[in-house]
Amino acid sequence: MSIPAWSEKMLQLLRRMNNFYSAGSCRAHCLRFEIGGAQVGWIPPHVAPLLAQYPQVFDPPQGGVVSLCSSLDSYEKRSEAVDEVLQSLRKEESLTFLKGWRNERYSVMPRYCDPPLMWMERAATSLFGVRRYGVHLNGYTVSNSGEISMWLARRSATKQTYPGMLDHVAAGGLAADAGIKHTMIKECEEEACIPAAIAEKAKPVSTVSYTYVEEGEVFPESQFVFDLELPKEFKPKIGDGEVQEFYLLPMDKVKELLVAGDFKPNCAMVVLDFLIRHSYIEPDSEPYYQEFVAGLHQTL
Amino acid sequence: MSIPAWSEKMLQLLRRMNNFYSAGSCRAHCLRFEIGGAQVGWIPPHVAPLLAQYPQVFDPPQGGVVSLCSSLDSYEKRSEAVDEVLQSLRKEESLTFLKGWRNERYSVMPRYCDPPLMWMERAATSLFGVRRYGVHLNGYTVSNSGEISMWLARRSATKQTYPGMLDHVAAGGLAADAGIKHTMIKECEEEACIPAAIAEKAKPVSTVSYTYVEEGEVFPESQFVFDLELPKEFKPKIGDGEVQEFYLLPMDKVKELLVAGDFKPNCAMVVLDFLIRHSYIEPDSEPYYQEFVAGLHQTL
Incomplete structure (x- = not known):
């Protein structure tokens, strides 16, 4: 044919x-983004060092995983803590995607059928590889x-x-x-x-x-x-x-x-x-x- | 929900x-089945030793790959050589799938859009993990x-x-x-x-x-x-x-x-x-x- x-x-x-998912993509260098042991996204290699500046929100990377601190134990606490980080990162010149801030809240969860674990500003979801x-x-x-x-x-x-x-x-x-x-x-x-x-x-x-x-x-x-x-x-x-x-x-x-x-x-x-x-x-x-x-x- | x-x-x-494709499947132990460098199937671990009895048809496994011998350089030669092997294996008691011999020829190719590289008896395709x-x-x-x-x-x-x-x-x-x-x-x-x-x-x-x-x-x-x-x-x-x-x-x-x-x-x-x-x-x-x-x- x-x-x-x-x-x-x-x-x-x-x-x-x-x-x-193709050979040679950045996937091999991404960290899994987890909440309470469940993966909810992928953190690209250049984003991980930025998150390390906020140890009260993100645990240090371990075994290829970045987790939200377990002290953030509710939908509201997680959402607000990450939003504060993002508001702070937004002032940095390097993150062009956050320039497109929309004030639209997207749900973050392992799969669509799971209860949302937090919300995240739409413009930030791609920094965390969160499903949209x-x-x-x-x-x-x-x-x-x-x-x-x-x-x-x-x-x-x-x-x-x-x-x-x-x-x-x-x-x-x-x-x-x-x-x-x-x-x-x-x-x-x-x-x-x-x-x-x-x-x-x-x-x-x-x-x-x-x-x-x-x-x-x-x-x-x-x-x-x-x-x-x-x-x-x-x-x-x-x-x-x-x-x-x-x-x-x-x-x-x-x-x-x-x-x-x-x-x-x-x-x-x-x-x-x-x-x-x-x-x-x-x-x-x-x-x-x-x-x-x-x-x-x-x-x- | x-x-x-x-x-x-x-x-x-x-x-x-x-x-x-799920974790723990036999995939990790399967050999890739290749013709002329292109993968056309998966050979389950228990099948590989049987094929090793026919070195004039199958090259010895190398780097996780079993290839058809390169001397089999046409559609007809490949089809007939493998069919002879299958007719011989069919006599062995161990291969229950070959008991369901149907005399139906299926095409073997890397993808559906590629030209067929050989035909294979329908009942044998699962021994080679060939797409049907x-x-x-x-x-x-x-x-x-x-x-x-x-x-x-x-x-x-x-x-x-x-x-x-x-x-x-x-x-x-x-x-x-x-x-x-x-x-x-x-x-x-x-x-x-x-x-x-x-x-x-x-x-x-x-x-x-x-x-x-x-x-x-x-x-x-x-x-x-x-x-x-x-x-x-x-x-x-x-x-x-x-x-x-x-x-x-x-x-x-x-x-x-x-x-x-x-x-x-x-x-x-x-x-x-x-x-x-x-x-x-x-x-x-x-x-x-x-x-x-x-x-x-x-x-x-």
Whole structure:
């Protein structure tokens, strides 16, 4: 089977978005971040010395592990102690990621099903390799002949991350204590003015999970994916200003754009998952079909 | 979030079907099986000494690797040399798996997209930990109110593997040189008398991939999954005698049966994937949602 350029580019994207687990990544030099003996993240090598300045919060590294001090024995104590450290580190020039402080609290726990052990500012999660969860909505129309077109958003040019790139019609991070479907409905309303009466018909269909390293920070992420067939006459409208324009594009065009480098990378993954689930990619003609499915759903 | 017994049982199934990669598995003691420097399988520790009896076919183990002799420099030469070894080993009492000889040739290659380097008898693939590919068809009906019921098959009591257990309406292994959709249509006809005119409407939607160890043999498998909405009036009929009965069951009942231990294990996985893709499982109420999706789509 000869390998089309499209397939090679998609495989490269999946490898890049899973590069934490590839040979030669910084993983071998990361320390496990543990709370009460349970791993909740990965601390990159350049972050560990910064944490060592706060021995009242972080125990000294031992056996490849950095633990929160056991005296921090409640959700509140852990959250507040780490927040104080972060507020202090934020003043240091070296940690560019903390420049993107958002005042958004994310839950920290070993697995999604476990009770949260603390909250952490969103911008800091990648310094600790803490898992982040989000929701992505595939909003689309189906023509009378059954052809699907997908609504996509062009991110605002002033967005902190990935300005001007293609995005889902609605997507967002899962804040501490927020429900998954609730977050999806909220993002629909805020980002694209999709009323709750329509948004609540969205169907949960998958997760897309991956772990990448970028500029020395570790991003283990899992997106809960929803599909929403929108009424043909419905048009999304700009809500909170995070979007500059919406487009309705036939899937063949979406497929082309995936490899043009115009998509926010994790959105490209969620769209690839959509193409597979909706049979726009067939295993007899796609040499990497199995690799695509596996690469989209990695164990965190 | 409290963990329902159903969820725990499904997680146990996924762990068992991926036990090759769990801590303490035989993986640490397996040798890599290579052809021309590319890994195509895993040789369990008890198999390596048997192969050492055939130095004209297998090079002596070196650095954790058993290679085919480089003198076997074509598809035909490799296939025939290994087949001769297997025919000879088949006479030994110790290799119970070779008792299930089927005269079905499977392709051996590093990844599905690579050109096959040789063929191997299906019953021997687990002695070499060679990847096996197959097709599974979710055949179902949709009521006027949108409720899905799935057609399932009870395997014949005389089947060599998993006799009497629940199975898909059609499924089968992918033989050397066989197309994926072609195999699916052929299995539909042979196993359930689904005419090609209906079967060809099946949609490719996913793969389910896992690697398990059983009785010292290694099974890395990937199933190409198709969904087929069957006409309400259609009833599958027993074809080649591999099935004793067909049932049409509402999804709630199917979900219950999944944890009753009545399903062939890889069919249970493909049905779990169906439940997720068709929103019969929701992430707000299923604590292991992300673990389920990842466990169904492991990298081989």
